[in-house]
Amino acid sequence: MALYVQKFGGTSVGSVERIKAVAEKVKRFRDEGHQVVVVVSAMSGETNRLIELAGQINDEPTPREMDMLVSTGEQVTISLLAMALQKTGVPATSYTGAQVGIRTDSAHTKARIQRIETDDLREDLAEGQVVVVAGFQGVDEEGNITTLGRGGSDTTGVALAAALKADECQIYTDVDGVYTTDPRVCSKAQRLETITVEEMLELASLGSKVLQIRAVEFAGKYNVPLRVLSSFEDGPGTLIIADQDDEDSMEEPLISGIAFTANEAKLTLLNTPDVPGVASRILGPIADANIEVDMIVQNVAPAGDYTDFTFTVAKGDYKQTMRILKEQVLPDLGEGELRGDDNIAKVSLVGVGMRSHAGVASRMFRTLAEENINIRMVSTSEIKISVVIDEKQMELAVRALHRAFGLDKEDVESE
Amino acid sequence: MALYVQKFGGTSVGSVERIKAVAEKVKRFRDEGHQVVVVVSAMSGETNRLIELAGQINDEPTPREMDMLVSTGEQVTISLLAMALQKTGVPATSYTGAQVGIRTDSAHTKARIQRIETDDLREDLAEGQVVVVAGFQGVDEEGNITTLGRGGSDTTGVALAAALKADECQIYTDVDGVYTTDPRVCSKAQRLETITVEEMLELASLGSKVLQIRAVEFAGKYNVPLRVLSSFEDGPGTLIIADQDDEDSMEEPLISGIAFTANEAKLTLLNTPDVPGVASRILGPIADANIEVDMIVQNVAPAGDYTDFTFTVAKGDYKQTMRILKEQVLPDLGEGELRGDDNIAKVSLVGVGMRSHAGVASRMFRTLAEENINIRMVSTSEIKISVVIDEKQMELAVRALHRAFGLDKEDVESE
Numbered sequence: 001m002a003l004y005v006q007k008f009g010g011t012s013v014g015s016v017e018r019i020k021a022v023a024e025k026v027k028r029f030r031d032e033g034h035q036v037v038v039v040v041s042a043m044s045g046e047t048n049r050l051i052e053l054a055g056q057i058n059d060e061p062t063p064r065e066m067d068m069l070v071s072t073g074e075q076v077t078i079s080l081l082a083m084a085l086q087k088t089g090v091p092a093t094s095y096t097g098a099q100v101g102i103r104t105d106s107a108h109t110k111a112r113i114q115r116i117e118t119d120d121l122r123e124d125l126a127e128g129q130v131v132v133v134a135g136f137q138g139v140d141e142e143g144n145i146t147t148l149g150r151g152g153s154d155t156t157g158v159a160l161a162a163a164l165k166a167d168e169c170q171i172y173t174d175v176d177g178v179y180t181t182d183p184r185v186c187s188k189a190q191r192l193e194t195i196t197v198e199e200m201l202e203l204a205s206l207g208s209k210v211l212q213i214r215a216v217e218f219a220g221k222y223n224v225p226l227r228v229l230s231s232f233e234d235g236p237g238t239l240i241i242a243d244q245d246d247e248d249s250m251e252e253p254l255i256s257g258i259a260f261t262a263n264e265a266k267l268t269l270l271n272t273p274d275v276p277g278v279a280s281r282i283l284g285p286i287a288d289a290n291i292e293v294d295m296i297v298q299n300v301a302p303a304g305d306y307t308d309f310t311f312t313v314a315k316g317d318y319k320q321t322m323r324i325l326k327e328q329v330l331p332d333l334g335e336g337e338l339r340g341d342d343n344i345a346k347v348s349l350v351g352v353g354m355r356s357h358a359g360v361a362s363r364m365f366r367t368l369a370e371e372n373i374n375i376r377m378v379s380t381s382e383i384k385i386s387v388v389i390d391e392k393q394m395e396l397a398v399r400a401l402h403r404a405f406g407l408d409k410e411d412v413e414s415e
Numbered sequence: 416m417a418l419y420v421q422k423f424g425g426t427s428v429g430s431v432e433r434i435k436a437v438a439e440k441v442k443r444f445r446d447e448g449h450q451v452v453v454v455v456s457a458m459s460g461e462t463n464r465l466i467e468l469a470g471q472i473n474d475e476p477t478p479r480e481m482d483m484l485v486s487t488g489e490q491v492t493i494s495l496l497a498m499a500l501q502k503t504g505v506p507a508t509s510y511t512g513a514q515v516g517i518r519t520d521s522a523h524t525k526a527r528i529q530r531i532e533t534d535d536l537r538e539d540l541a542e543g544q545v546v547v548v549a550g551f552q553g554v555d556e557e558g559n560i561t562t563l564g565r566g567g568s569d570t571t572g573v574a575l576a577a578a579l580k581a582d583e584c585q586i587y588t589d590v591d592g593v594y595t596t597d598p599r600v601c602s603k604a605q606r607l608e609t610i611t612v613e614e615m616l617e618l619a620s621l622g623s624k625v626l627q628i629r630a631v632e633f634a635g636k637y638n639v640p641l642r643v644l645s646s647f648e649d650g651p652g653t654l655i656i657a658d659q660d661d662e663d664s665m666e667e668p669l670i671s672g673i674a675f676t677a678n679e680a681k682l683t684l685l686n687t688p689d690v691p692g693v694a695s696r697i698l699g700p701i702a703d704a705n706i707e708v709d710m711i712v713q714n715v716a717p718a719g720d721y722t723d724f725t726f727t728v729a730k731g732d733y734k735q736t737m738r739i740l741k742e743q744v745l746p747d748l749g750e751g752e753l754r755g756d757d758n759i760a761k762v763s764l765v766g767v768g769m770r771s772h773a774g775v776a777s778r779m780f781r782t783l784a785e786e787n788i789n790i791r792m793v794s795t796s797e798i799k800i801s802v803v804i805d806e807k808q809m810e811l812a813v814r815a816l817h818r819a820f821g822l823d824k825e826d827v828e829s830e
Contacts, residue, residue, distance in 0.1 A: 016471045050491065054498055056431045061498040068509050069494035072487035076465065079484035083469055083476040094483050098513075099558055143514055 002167040003035045003125070007135060007157030010044035011174045012231035013077050019043075022172075022231065023084035026130060030090055035125045037164065039135040039157040040081055042073025063108030067137070067147045071097070074134035074153070082132045092130040095120070097137035097145070102156065104138035104146045111138055111146035113155065116163040133160060154215035162222035169219065169226050170237075171211060176230035177238035178203065178210055180407040181258040186399045188408035192256060194239045197226075199256045202350040202384045216240065254360060255351035255405040260398050262391050264294060265318035265342035266377065267311060267325060272336035274307040282309055285328045291317045295346070295379045295386060310377055312388065318342045344376065345394035348386040349401065361385055367404040373397050417582040418450045418540070422550060422572030425459035426589050427646035428492050434458075437587075437646070438499035441545055445505055450540045452579065454550040454572040455496055457488025478523030482552070482562045486512070489549035489568070497547045507545040510535070512552035512560070517571065519553035519561045526553055526561035528570065531578040548575060569630035577637035584634065584641050585652075586626060591645035592653035593618065593625055595822040596673040601814045603823035607671060609654045612641075614671045617765040617799045631655065669775060670766040670820040675813050677806050679709060680733035680757035681792065682726060682740060687751040689722040697724055700743045706732045710761070710794045710801060725792060727803065733757045759791065760809035763801040764816065776800055782819040788812050 006026065013019050022038075029036050050070050054061050061069075078094035085092035101117030124131050135153025138146050148155050154171055161169035177191040178200065195203075197220035204213040210228055219226040219240060229237030272278055279298065286293060296311045313321050322340050330336060354360040361378075364385055368375060373396065377388035389397055402408055421441065428434050437453075444451050465485050469476050476484075493509035500507035516532030539546050550568025553561050563570050569586055576584035592606040593615065610618070612635035619628045625643055634641040634655060644652030687693055694713065701708060711726045728736050737755050745751055769775040776793075779800055783790060788811065792803035804812055817823055 016468065019472060053431065053491075053495060057434060057495055058498040058502040061494075062501060065494045065497045065501070065509060068497075068511075069491060072490045075487045075490070076468075076484060079476075079480045080468060080472055082480045082483075083473040086477060086480070087473040094480060096483075096560075099560075145511075145514075 001033045001035065003037070003164060004029060005037045005039060005157050005161040005164065005166045005169045006172060007039040007153055007170065008041070008172045008231060009153065009174070010041040010047070012172050013040050013081065014044035016080075018231075019077070019080050019084050020087075022081060023088050023090070025172075025231075026085060027088045027090050030130055037121065037125070037131045037133060037160055037166070038081065039133050039153055039160060040074060040077045041135050041153040042070070043077055046073040046076070064144055067108045067145050071134070071137045071145045071147055074136055078132045078134045085130055085132070090130050091128060092132055093124055094132040094134075096134045097156070098139035098143070100131075100133050102133075102138035102159070104140055104148070106140040106142070106144065106146065108144070108146055110149040111140070113138060113148070113159045116159055118160075118163050121160075121164065148214075151212035152214075154212040155218055158215045158218040158222075158224050158226060161224045161226075162218065167225070169224050171215070171226065171228050172231040173210060173228060174231065175210060175228070176233060176235050177228055178240075179257065181260070181398055181402055185260070185395050186258075186402045188399075188402060188410065190407065190409050192238050193236070194241050195256055196352050197240055197242060198383055199350050199352055200240050202348070202381070203257050203259050211240075254353040254357055255349050255407065256353070257350050258347065258398055258401055258405075258407070259350060260345060260347045260394055262345045262394055263315050264312040264344060264346055264388075265315045265321075265340065266344050266388060267313065267318075267321055268339045269309045269325065269329070269333070270337040270339060271306045272309055272333050274305055278307065278333070279309065281332060282325070282329050283311070285324050286313070286321060289320065289324060291321055291324075295377060295388065297377055297379060312344070312346070312377075315342055341376075343391045344388050345391045345397075346386055346388050347394060347397045347401065348384055349405065350384050352383050354385070355382055363404060364401060367400050368397060371396055371400045373400075416448045416450065418452070418579060419444060420452045420454060420572050420576040420579065420581045420584045421587060422454040422568055422585065423456070423587045423646060424568065424589075425456040425462070427587050428455050428496065429459035431495075433646075434492070434495050434499050435502075437496060438503050438505070440587075440646075441500060442503045442505050445545060452536065452540070452546045452548060452575055452581070453496065454548050454568055454575060455489060455492045456550050456568040457485070458492055461488040461491070479559055482523045482560050486549070486552045486560045486562055489551055493547045493549045500545055500547070505545050506543060507547055508539055509547040509549075511549045512571070513554035513558070515546075515548050517548075517553035517574070519555055519563070521555040521557070521559065521561065523559070523561055525564040526555070528553060528563070528574045531574060533575075533578050536575075536579065563629075567627065567629075569627040570633060573630045573633040573637075573639050573641060576639045576641075577633065582640070584639050586630070586641065586643050587646040588625060588643060589646065590625060590643070591648060591650050592643055593655075594672065596675070596813055596817055600675070600810050601673075601817045603814075603817060603825065605822065605824050607653050608651070609656050610671055611767050612655055612657060613798055614765050614767055615655050617763070617796070618672050618674050626655075669768040669772055670764050670822065671768070672765050673762065673813055673816055673820075673822070674765060675760060675762045675809055677760045677809055678730050679727040679759060679761055679803075680730045680736075680755065681759050681803060682728065682733075682736055683754045684724045684740065684744070684748075685752040685754060686721045687724055687748050689720055693722070693748070694724065696747060697740070697744050698726070700739050701728070701736060704735065704739060706736055706739075710792065710803070712792055712794060727759070727761070727792075730757055756791075758806045759803050760806045760812075761801055761803050762809060762812045762816065763799055764820065765799050767798050769800070770797055778819060779816065782815050783812060786811055786815045788815075 082092040082094040104111035135156040179189045183189040226240040294312045299308045497507040497509040519526035550571040594604045596604045598604040641655040709727045714723045
């Protein structure tokens, strides 16, 4: 007998039929003798419907009232799923985040879980109940309803699994696992049997939107075995495991996956004075405007006193960032020239294997050169190399790198 | 400065525009220096939508899960109204039934309020906040969400007014007050300035669906001044006052209003043995089937040993009641003959004034006789006389009685 926490996202519970299908799936696990806690999101479209309603009334509602509003979405799903389970003969009880005791801080719309009271859950499970918990939501010390931010249901699932010491947290989505890259771009992409938490974090933050990044962090921190599976077809999915020891890394493939995004824009300040504090003088006003910066590269000019400073932001923030640089930063720096480009793409290789292997970068650059792809910016971390290229060459780059690093389906089959 | 509890029903908050209009109305009271607690129902149609969703999944869901589901309806409204108030510059905070501490028993879908914790509300009011509370819902001792049954938002409003010792509980509806009878049937019906709790109870139970009967009982019990007003137009509405002393009754009009319904059916058992317990042997199986009986009349037959027993039930229960009588009651009684009629109407005169006036009944019967309306059944209480007549004569009877008892608009104006 195992204890599973199973999380189903909005698409998986997007209709009455889907909710019934989830109930059947949960019932199969319970019939095998397992204990099951189910975490669900709002039915797909429901959260947006509520946000739209709010928008028609107040363009700046207090975050507390937004949480009060959107938290109804999951509350509808938990009761419907409990009813669907009851219909199949499975005793089930639903709980809101507040009822189950998911205590958070008071940062409405982006609250963080502080602790979970699991006594009631354990009692219900011992009685043979399936427990259905509203994802994405909690309650602060004053009893206000909070939400964890979009995608927070994954975090609820992992946090519950950690608190209950569950055998596995299963995240059911509309894909059947984590892929080496997006199959829509590269037809030879393949599902990974396992991936490390660290790699998953890099892939998630780079745009493979399978799992919420906080949920993966949480799983890593509390050693929760995390599995991504499809709601719609049976299969083993991808198991996300704790980072492996270096000894194992010889058997690791060099690269686990290739992430990419065309949703960034690049800004460069040329010939700025190379004095201490210049970076913060550039990025300070950007941060003040709550614009998130992704890649940052600074080259010291050969001549000495001048430097080129380049960074990327989300495409949606591009115009505002340009304006801030023009109006607030350039006058302050006294010198320098501003350039921007929002027709770029970022392509990243991710893999713990590259830690112990030299030559990943050079093979990457050579592969891109062979395809006549010009590299505009490079940034590296221990298990990741990212390059910025022209947006129109993105898919070509992904496919070439996928082949060059031995990730293509046929390569594996022929091994 | 007064403290008002204002309750707005589903139609009054049925759209974004209506919610904004409610916010404007509440703001006007607050701008005059009053403290306001607002109680709201789910947006009209929302509760039915949720019940329909549930019906597609499970035709017999547990009442606990039904409450979990439908309570989201009011939660949506409270947050939207709080946002609308904030938009007009009025600080507002919303609370679910559980958050405000509306403690109920655990009778899901028809729970009763046991107590209300008002500390948080008072604090918010003292800070100048408008407090928006979800009607219709509460929480039991174990933290389960409960609902008070359809129309329970009125009860929430009155209970909050009682707990807060509010100066007035204002129930905003789609009518501008309580009328002497239904204006759609009698064009000369007029709005009452005041009505006693007792009269209101008789009118409500007889089919004038302005207020939930439990709310009126509650108001009477706790001496809460209750006012019915229109959400859509300004006006004084009708004030529902505690029952007046007998000394005042000389100034009372004889009759306050005329209620009527065509939604009942009549069943008669003729020539049943007149032995002790016969009534319970007839009504026992009806009660066991959860069918509510309204009027009951028993005539002792002149000959002695036999009696005629007549009662009414809701029209929708007519066929089932007939079947129960045929299959379970008649064989048990040994003798008797069953008759039924579902083409009847009940017309009732209500007024505390009739307590001290003889002759109301005779004037009623004379009026009906003059219109050639045959009376099929009579039942009286201290402040009410009801007659059962043919359904097709109902409107004629209402108009004739309205005129005969001096309720017509012109009569009042000529006084």
